[in-house]
């Protein structure tokens with residue numbers, strides 16, 4: 001049987017994503033009613049972090065334990081990964097000692113090289129290009145609050161980063177629209193986002209026009225991990241790309257607000273929005289746990 005990896009959003013078909021969402025809903029209900037569910041007992045997840053994390057580490061580690069397995073945390077600083085061991089060699093060794101691997105790293109090519117040499121499924125826990133687990137959780141959260149996302153409009157305000165690229169891929173797989181507004185020089189690069197076509201996204205110079213009539217408004221930090229040297233310049237360039245109450249007013253009256261977190265109040269989002277009535281950021285963060293449990297179950301056991 002071939003190994004199934006989740007390196008970018010479009011590694012899964014629409015049918016597989018709908019299956020994972022159905023499982024996530026069931027796994028969440030079991031968890032909320034304190035029902036023990038251990039389909040992955042004796043399985044080991046290795047988590048490799050080359051960048052910082054709170055949510056991703058916690059949700060994968062807790063999630064694997066809740067499914068009856070165990071999780072091991074490795075980082076660049078105190079493993080041989082930081083001392084130049086080739087990714088290919090690390091993949092050979094790590095995948096002989098574990099059942100599934102999650103990696104947070106820099107270039108997408110690193111995780112692809114790892115996966116090409118891995119005997120077990122590899123999950124992308126964020127790269128410079130993509131953050132597929134985040135968007136699985138975000139869409140699952142949208143569906144919980146508003147039903148199907150098909151045909152809906154998501155407004156992305158700010159940097160065309162890893163989270164934005166993943167929204168654009170998801171729009172193609174699940175058939176919804178993304179309205180993107182970035183400052184000049186920070187526009188979407190369709191090749192970097194690995195898009196098949198342009199049918200599902202539209203770019204807007206004015207962020208208010210992107211947000212107009214949206215069903216969901218979302219944003220992310222102005223400076224992603226790995227780009228800290230550009231921080232000062234980005235603060236100036238992105239000053240007009242803040243999601244504030246005026247922007248939420250032009251979206252649909254029942255529009256949701258999401259942010260993958262961590263957030264910077266007063267930069268990409270005003271406190272009145274992230275702490276206000278449209279915001280579902282805490283449900284969004286919690287759902288990382290439930291969808292990733294369903295994802296690991298699917299990659300290891302298939303349809304159960």
Ligand code: CP
Nearest residue numbers: 053054055056260261
């Ligand atoms: N949203 C997200 O991935 O958060 P962490 O960086 O805390 O993992």
Ligand code: NVA
Nearest residue numbers: 161220224225260261
């Ligand atoms: N775009 C952000 C997401 C953090 C979860 C980053 O890459 O730093």
